[in-house]
Amino acid sequence: MDGPQILIIDDDEQLCKFLDQCVSSWGMTAQIIRNPLLVADEIQKNFYNLILLDVFMPDINGMDLLPRIAELSPASKVVIMTGYPDKEIAIKALRVGAVDFLEKPFTVHLFSHVVKRVLDTQRVELGYKRVHEELQRSQEELVSRTLQLETLNGKLTATNASLLAEIAERRQAEEDLRHSQTRLLNLAMHLQDRQEEERQHIAREFHDEMGQGLTILKMDVAWLAKRLRTLPQAWQDRLAAMTTQIDGLVRTVRRISTALRPEILDDLGLTAAIEWQLEEVKQRTSLAYTLLLPTQEVVVEPMCATAVFRIFQEALTNVLRHAEATAVTVRVTQDPEALLLEVVDNGKGISPDRLANGTALGLLNMRERAQLWDGDVAIQGEQGVGTTVTVRMPCGFSGMKGTS
Amino acid sequence: MTIRIFVADDHAELREGVKRIAEDTEDLRVTGEASTGQEVVEQMVNQAWDVVLLDITMPGQSGLEVLHHLTQTYPSLPVLMFSVHSEPRYAAQAFKAGAAGYLTKDSSEELVGALRQVAQGGRYVSSALAEYLDL
Numbered sequence: 001m002d003g004p005q006i007l008i009i010d011d012d013e014q015l016c017k018f019l020d021q022c023v024s025s026w027g028m029t030a031q032i033i034r035n036p037l038l039v040a041d042e043i044q045k046n047f048y049n050l051i052l053l054d055v056f057m058p059d060i061n062g063m064d065l066l067p068r069i070a071e072l073s074p075a076s077k078v079v080i081m082t083g084y085p086d087k088e089i090a091i092k093a094l095r096v097g098a099v100d101f102l103e104k105p106f107t108v109h110l111f112s113h114v115v116k117r118v119l120d121t122q123r124v125e126l127g128y129k130r131v132h133e134e135l136q137r138s139q140e141e142l143v144s145r146t147l148q149l150e151t152l153n154g155k156l157t158a159t160n161a162s163l164l165a166e167i168a169e170r171r172q173a174e175e176d177l178r179h180s181q182t183r184l185l186n187l188a189m190h191l192q193d194r195q196e197e198e199r200q201h202i203a204r205e206f207h208d209e210m211g212q213g214l215t216i217l218k219m220d221v222a223w224l225a226k227r228l229r230t231l232p233q234a235w236q237d238r239l240a241a242m243t244t245q246i247d248g249l250v251r252t253v254r255r256i257s258t259a260l261r262p263e264i265l266d267d268l269g270l271t272a273a274i275e276w277q278l279e280e281v282k283q284r285t286s287l288a289y290t291l292l293l294p295t296q297e298v299v300v301e302p303m304c305a306t307a308v309f310r311i312f313q314e315a316l317t318n319v320l321r322h323a324e325a326t327a328v329t330v331r332v333t334q335d336p337e338a339l340l341l342e343v344v345d346n347g348k349g350i351s352p353d354r355l356a357n358g359t360a361l362g363l364l365n366m367r368e369r370a371q372l373w374d375g376d377v378a379i380q381g382e383q384g385v386g387t388t389v390t391v392r393m394p395c396g397f398s399g400m401k402g403t404s
Numbered sequence: 405m406t407i408r409i410f411v412a413d414d415h416a417e418l419r420e421g422v423k424r425i426a427e428d429t430e431d432l433r434v435t436g437e438a439s440t441g442q443e444v445v446e447q448m449v450n451q452a453w454d455v456v457l458l459d460i461t462m463p464g465q466s467g468l469e470v471l472h473h474l475t476q477t478y479p480s481l482p483v484l485m486f487s488v489h490s491e492p493r494y495a496a497q498a499f500k501a502g503a504a505g506y507l508t509k510d511s512s513e514e515l516v517g518a519l520r521q522v523a524q525g526g527r528y529v530s531s532a533l534a535e536y537l538d539l
Contacts, residue, residue: 208461211488212415215509219421222513226428250510254490267493 004119005047006030009039009062010054010081015104019052022108023115036065043073050118051078053098055089063093070097077118081106189372196306200261207257214253218246255280262309270305271298271332274312278330285320288327298334304395307373308341311366315343315389318362322354323347323387338375341391350381366391407523408452410436412444412470413459413486422457425515432519441465445473453481455523458503460487460494468501475502482522486515495533505529 006023008030010016016032023030031048033039036057043051051069055062062080069078078098082089090101099121100114225239258264265273271293278289300308312330319325325347333340355363366377366389375393409426411419411434419437426432436453438444441464444456456474460467467485474483482504487494495506505528507518518528 208488211509212418215488215512216415216417216421218512219418219425223421223424223428247510254510263491263493267491 003028004049004122006115007039007043007048007051007076008032009036009052009057009065010034011057012054019111022111026112026115036062039065040068040072043069043076047073048076049122050115051076052081052102053078054081055093056083063089063096066093066096066098077122079114079118185372188368192307192369192372193303196261203257203260206260207253210253211250214246214250218243218250221246265306265309266302269298270300270309273305273309274330274332277309277313277316278328281316281320287320287325290327290329292329292331294333296334298332298339300339300395304339304373304393307369308339308391308393308395311369311377311391312341312343314362314366314369315391318389319343319345319347319387321362322350325386338392338394341393343389343391344386346386349383349385350379350387351383352381355379355381405431407432407519408435408454409433409519410438410444410447410453410456412438412441412456412462414439414462415459418459421512422515426519429516432516441467441470444470448474448478451478451481455519456481456483457486457519458483460485460489460498468497471498471503472501482525484518484522484528490530490532492533495529499529506533508532 006028008016008019008023010019010032011034013034016034020030020032031042031046033042051073053062053065053069066078066080069076078093080090080093080098080101081104082101083104093101099118102111102114221239221242225236225243228236228239262273262276264276275291278291281287282289316328319328323345325345327346329342329344331340331342331344333342363377363379370377370391370393373393373395375391378390378392379387380390381387409422409432411422413419413422416439419434419439423434426434436447436450438447439462441462444458445465448456458467458471458474462470467487471483471485474481479502483502484505484507485495485498485503486507486509488509490508490510498506504522504526505518507514507528508530511530511532514530521528
C-alpha cells in the first residue's frame with residue numbers, strides 16, 4: 001500500500017462509512033476503529049500517517065487517547081473531531097499533540113482541505129527530516145573519512161620516520177665499513193713495516209755475530225797454518241780446506257742477511273739494488289739479464305722503494321721458478337705520476353689458468369704490496385714467447401736517495 | 405822499526421786474534437787495547453801508538469764518534485776502521501770523518517797489509533768496497 005494510511009476512530013458508524021468513502025475517492029485507504037480500546041494495539045501493528053479521532057466516545061474520552069497515541073506513534077498526525085463548538089477542548093487537544101480539529105458537522109470540502117493540508121505538512125516535514133538525516137550522515141562520513149586520513153597520515157609519517165632512521169643506519173654502516181677498510185689498510189701497512197723492521201733486526205744480528213765469530217775463526221786457522229808448515233801435506237790441505245769452508249760461510253752469512261734485508265737498497269737506492277739482485281741471480285743460476293734505466297736518476301721515497309724492490313724480487317722468483325726462461329729484461333721508467341717497473345722474460349709464458357688462479361701466492365703478494373701504495377701489478381703471458389710483469393707505483397718523491 | 409798498534413774492539417777473542425797475527429810479523433806489534441770507546445779516549449792521551457785499529461760497533465760511544473774524536477785530537481795518528489759491516493755507507497762516513505782506511509772483517513787476510521799501508525801514511529779500503537766508493 002503506497003498511499004498515505006488514515007485511521008478513523010469514531011463510534012458513529014454512519015460517519016465512519018462516509019469518511020471512508022471520501023478517503024477512498026481520493027485514492028487513499030482508511031481503517032476504521034469503533035472501539036477505542038483497540039487503538040493502542042492497532043497503531044503499534046500498523047503505521048498511520050493521519051489519525052482522525054473522535055473525542056467524545058462512550059467508555060473512554062478520546063482526549064485521554066491523545067497522549068497514548070503521541071507516545072506510541074509520534075510520527076502520526078492526529079486530527080480530532082468534536083461534536084460541540086468547544087474551543088477549550090480544541091486548544092487542549094492541540095496542546096497534547098493534535099495538529100488540527102474538525103467541528104461536527106463538517107463539510108466534505110473542509111474535511112478534504114484539512115486532510116490534504118495535514119498530509120502535505122507531513123510530507124514536507126518528512127522531506128526535511130530526510131534531508132537533515134542525509135546531511136548528518138554526510139557529516140558523519142566526513143568525520144569518519146577525516147579520521148581515516150589522519151590515521152593514514154599518521155602511518156605515513158611513522159613510515160617516513162622509520163625510513164629516515166633506516167637510511168641513517170645504512171649511512172652509518174657504510175661509514176663504519178669505510179673506517180674498517182681504512183684501518184685494515186693501515187694495519188696492513190703497519191705490519192709490512194714491522195716485518196721489514198724485524199727482518200732488518202734479524203739480518204743485522206745474524207750478520208754481525210756470525211761475522212765476528214767467523215773472522216776470529218779464520219784468523220786462528222791462518223795462525224795454525226803458519227805454525228804447522230812442517231806437517232804432512234794432507235794435514236796442511238785440511239787446514240786450507242777449513243779456510244775455504246770459512247770463506248764460504250762468510251759468503252753465505254752475507255747472502256742470507258742481505259736476502260733478509262738488502263742494505264744496498266738503503267745505501268745506494270732502488271736501481272742499484274735491482275742491478276745487484278740481477279747480478280746475484282745471474283751468478284747463481286746463469287739467467288742473463290738486460291737492465292734498462294732512464295738517463296735521469298730514479299728518485300723514490302724509501303719505504304716505497306722497499307715495496308717496489310720486494311715486488312721485483314717476487315717477480316724474479318716467479319721467473320726462476322716457473323718461466324723456464326734463459327733471459328730477462330728489466331726496464332725502469334719514471335714519469336711525474338708514477339714509477340714503472342717492467343720484468344719481461346723469454347720463457348714459456350704464464351698460462352691463463354695460473355693467472356686466473358687468484359690465490360697463487362706470489363701473484364697475490366705482488367698485488368697486495370702494490371695496493372698498499374695505490375699501485376697495481378699487471379701480468380701478461382704469451383704461450384711460448386714469454387711473460388711480462390708491469391708494476392706501476394705512484395711513489396712520492398722526497399728528493400732524498402735511500403736514507404735510513 | 406816496530407809499528408805500534410792499538411786495538412779497539414769489544415770482542416776479546418778478536419783482539420787476541422789480531423795480536424797473534426801481528427806477532428807473526430817482524431814489524432807489527434799490538435801494544436795497547438781497549439774494549440769500549442771510553443777506554444780508547446782515556447788511553448789515547450799517552451800517545452804511544454803509530455796506528456789505531458778501531459771497530460765500528462762498540463757499546464757506549466759509537467765507533468764513528470770515537471773516530472771523530474781521534475782524528476780531531478790526534479790528526480797525525482792514522483785510524484784503520486775494522487768492521488763486520490760491508491755497507492758502503494759506513495765506509496763513506498768513516499772516510500768523511502777522517503779515517504785512513506776501512507777494512508771489512510771478512511777480508512781479515514788483508515789486515516797486515518792494511519795496517520802497514522795506513523801506518524805509512526797511505527789509505528786503504530777493502531777491495532770489495534772500492535767499486536762502491538769510486539776510489
